[in-house]
Amino acid sequence: MKLAILLIGVYGCLALYDPSSYTDRQCGSDMPNLWLDVVAVVDNSKGMTLNMLTGVATVLVSIFNLVANIGINPNNPRSTRIGLITYNENATLNADLNAYQSMDDLFSGVFGSLSAVSSSRLSYLSNGLETARVLLKNQSFGTPRDHYRKVVIVFAASYYKGSSEWDPIPAAQSLKDDGVIVMTVASVWDATTEFMNDLASISSPGLVFDISAQNDTEMIKSAVMMANCYCPNAYIQYRELFEDKSSTPYGSCLHPNNVSTSWKASQLNCRNRKAYLATEFTQHKHDFIVESVTSTTGFHPPLSYHIGLNQVLGKWVWDQPQGLPQIPLQSYSDWNPMYPIQSSSMNGVENFQNGQMTGWQNIDQLKVSTNYICESYACDTDNYCDANGNI
Numbered sequence: 001m002k003l004a005i006l007l008i009g010v011y012g013c014l015a016l017y018d019p020s021s022y023t024d025r026q027c028g029s030d031m032p033n034l035w036l037d038v039v040a041v042v043d044n045s046k047g048m049t050l051n052m053l054t055g056v057a058t059v060l061v062s063i064f065n066l067v068a069n070i071g072i073n074p075n076n077p078r079s080t081r082i083g084l085i086t087y088n089e090n091a092t093l094n095a096d097l098n099a100y101q102s103m104d105d106l107f108s109g110v111f112g113s114l115s116a117v118s119s120s121r122l123s124y125l126s127n128g129l130e131t132a133r134v135l136l137k138n139q140s141f142g143t144p145r146d147h148y149r150k151v152v153i154v155f156a157a158s159y160y161k162g163s164s165e166w167d168p169i170p171a172a173q174s175l176k177d178d179g180v181i182v183m184t185v186a187s188v189w190d191a192t193t194e195f196m197n198d199l200a201s202i203s204s205p206g207l208v209f210d211i212s213a214q215n216d217t218e219m220i221k222s223a224v225m226m227a228n229c230y231c232p233n234a235y236i237q238y239r240e241l242f243e244d245k246s247s248t249p250y251g252s253c254l255h256p257n258n259v260s261t262s263w264k265a266s267q268l269n270c271r272n273r274k275a276y277l278a279t280e281f282t283q284h285k286h287d288f289i290v291e292s293v294t295s296t297t298g299f300h301p302p303l304s305y306h307i308g309l310n311q312v313l314g315k316w317v318w319d320q321p322q323g324l325p326q327i328p329l330q331s332y333s334d335w336n337p338m339y340p341i342q343s344s345s346m347n348g349v350e351n352f353q354n355g356q357m358t359g360w361q362n363i364d365q366l367k368v369s370t371n372y373i374c375e376s377y378a379c380d381t382d383n384y385c386d387a388n389g390n391i
Contacts, residue, residue: 019279019324019327023281024238024250024282024285025250025377025378026250027228027229027249028228028229028378028381028383029225029381032066032381033078033381033384034064034224034381035077035080035148035384036081036149036150036224036228037083037140037145037148037150038064038080038082038151038153039082039083039084039097039136040083040084040152040153040155041086041087041125041128041131041132041152041153041154042056042084042087042128042154042187043087043157043158043159044086044087044114045118045121045123045157046088046117046120047157047158048158048187049117052187053115053116053117054111056155056185056187056211057114059155059217059220060110060114061111063224064080064082064103064106064224067080067103070102071101071105078381081098081140082095082097082100082106083095083097083139084110085128085131085135086113086114086118087124087125088122088123088124089118089120089123089124090120090127091124091131093135094109094113096139097135097139097140098139123158123160124159124160124166125156125160125168125202126159126160126165126167126168126170126171128154129168129172129175132175133175133178136150136178136180141178144387147389149179149228151224152180152183153183153220153224154182154183154202154203155187157188158188172202172203181204181207182202182204182207183204183220183224184202184209185199185216185220186199186208186209187211188211188212196210209223225380226249228379228380228381229249229380230378230379230380231378232253235253235376236255236256237249237252237253238250238252238253238288239288242287242288243291251377251378251382252378253375253377254278254289254292254373254374255374256299256305257371257373257374258297258298258299261369261370262366262367262369263310263348263363263366264366267308269372269374270319271322273376274321274376274391275321275374276376277308277372277375278307279307279308279375280307280308280332280334281332282332283332283334286334286351286358289307290303290351290358293305293373299371302354303352303358304351305351305373306370306371307350307360308349308375309348309360310347310348311340311346311347312326312347315329316329333360334359335360336354336357337354339360339362341361343362346362346363348363349361349363350363376391
């Protein structure tokens with residue numbers, strides 16, 4: 001396990017999304033601006049060697065070494081709190097969510113708490129997960145940080161499994177039912193397939209890692225940043241597969257509105273929400289929106305809803321957040337047969353279902369009323385969202 005800890009005091013932002021790239025926005029990857037509540041649950045039973053426990057400490061600090069604000073910063077809500085729990089036969093709260101207020105605190109606290117292996121051979125992960133649940137209930141849920149995403153990262157060398165009060169699966173499920181993202185890290189050399197499968201039954205989908213695998217620390221970092229990428233209530237996060245909510249997300253959110261109004265009024269309504277009428281740069285995005293509205297109350301066949309395509313000075317362009325230039329239509333298009341109709345008054349576009357297919361057709365921006373789709377950037381490391389979901 002070759003890991004370097006880089007403690008950096010000055011941070012720079014990565015390039016922000018440029019809509020003119022004609023690609024859909026990815027989730028933010030600006031690690032210094034991470035804003036989460038995280039609880040690390042670490043096995044320190046005899047099944048975890050001292051060498052591996054030190055490795056866990058190194059990985060844990062490495063995951064967050066670029067975060068600019070550890071703890072609570074009253075001048076910047078983009079901050080990350082980290083709690084630490086160890087478990088063997090019993091669970092110990094080594095640091096609550098307010099203990100570490102700097103990177104120095106995190107470094108000294110983690111290495112101090114993970115400096116010795118317990119004398120107990122028993123490893124009840126269920127106790128560690130229950131302690132994490134109580135910690136989040138008392139210090140995150142129902143507080144001014146209630147809207148912050150919550151993550152539990154389990155570092156396990158072994159644990160009791162089976163149908164008893166010590167079974168960790170119900171405890172893990174309780175966390176996930178509360179919206180907590182659970183990651184598991186196999187903290188042994190040469191983890192078996194069986195052990196990895198056991199950890200997968202505890203973690204959120206696709207979030208099981210192997211501490212001894214090459215690049216897994218970077219993969220955990222990426223997963224932590226992805227956990228910080230979400231959409232406010234009532235929005236649907238654009239993702240790789242509509243039917244799989246755990247599939248790779250994009251950094252954009254969609255809000256199907258089942259209120260019938262004109263294209264122009266729809267645009268204004270979206271802008272009042274700091275959003276814009278949805279773009280369809282690709283067939284994939286078009287199909288995802290069709291599936292989204294099909295599953296939304298108030299949308300009925302034949303489907304009909306406004307999107308962001310509109311004509312300005314004879315050119316078709318995509319609506320964008322207020323203040324940004326609209327993006328010219330490029331290669332992909334999905335016009336219904338006989339469209340677009342050449343007309344100086346038909347400058348808006350709706351998706352309209354024609355048989356089994358749903359495609360674009362241009363309409364009068366002021367006279368044709370139908371449902372509409374707003375789109376906005378996701379809450380992530382580039383965009384802090386308040387408790388109301390406002391960026």
